[in-house]
């Protein structure tokens with residue numbers, strides 16, 4: 001199980017400061033969800049955690065090793081990222097694309113072995129994408145493509161999985177299927193998961209802990225039941241709403257409107 005730790009991270013784009021001294025600890029095997037309104041820095045934080053965006057100050061450690069001291073491939077063996085957007089997928093078939101996940105771990109000149117193909121098959125099977133293995137990715141629907149992209153990240157077989165809005169484009173059934181799948185893999189493969197989710201009910205249901213960002217700082221963190229409340233809706237999202245427990249014990253958020261105070 002891998003622990004991911006960000007210490008005092010400041011990061012941005014040129015003179016634009018996005019993250020202002022963020023500390024986040026994700027313990028091995030834990031699922032932490034980053035919350036926050038549009039533009040609050042969630043994607044930037046995920047990219048910092050993936051070693052793809054270099055902080056201006058502070059550092060990120062995976063199992064006590066600084067990402068900045070690891071080679072790109074060594075990072076890829078430890079951390080896989082499902083990004084929010086991907087470049088156009090050209091004419092690759094689903095299998096060819098998912099095999100790219102193995103090259104991320106092996107290097108572009110590395111030969112793929114039977115064991116690599118087993119990983120690819122497992123990723124296709126686990127995401128329910130094996131029926132499209134020989135179809136061009138470009139011919140799939142947005143939701144089907146999203147599941148293929150998850151397969152690509154899983155094929156990397158890294159102990160840390162970072163997911164930037166993994167349920168985008170998915171209908172509600174496939175949203176739950178993907179989140180259930182990630183939770184199953186979290187337990188079966190002892191994955192450490194950091195996700196960005198916009199649906200608060202889902203965030204509460206699937207996360208061990210949540211970290212809410214506001215103006216580039218950690219505004220609140222903890223177990224979801226402690227953190228997600230009406231004050232968080234107002235302070236972090238600027239909406240009036242209620243958070244209540246349904247008869248099955250799950251937290252549900254109901255929104256009444258945009259807050260006048262924020």
Ligand SMILES: Nc1ncnc2c1ncn2[C@@H]1O[C@H](COP(=O)(O)OP(=O)(O)OP(=O)(O)O)[C@@H](O)[C@H]1O
Pocket residue numbers: 013016018036037038039040041042043044045
């Ligand atoms: N490449 C870039 N160049 C300049 N500014 C950027 C760039 N990428 C993001 N930003 C800015 O950084 C801030 C944080 O963006 P980020 O994508 O991290 O937010 P987010 O919380 O993930 O938002 P969303 O919920 O909309 O995905 C925003 O103000 C955004 O405009």
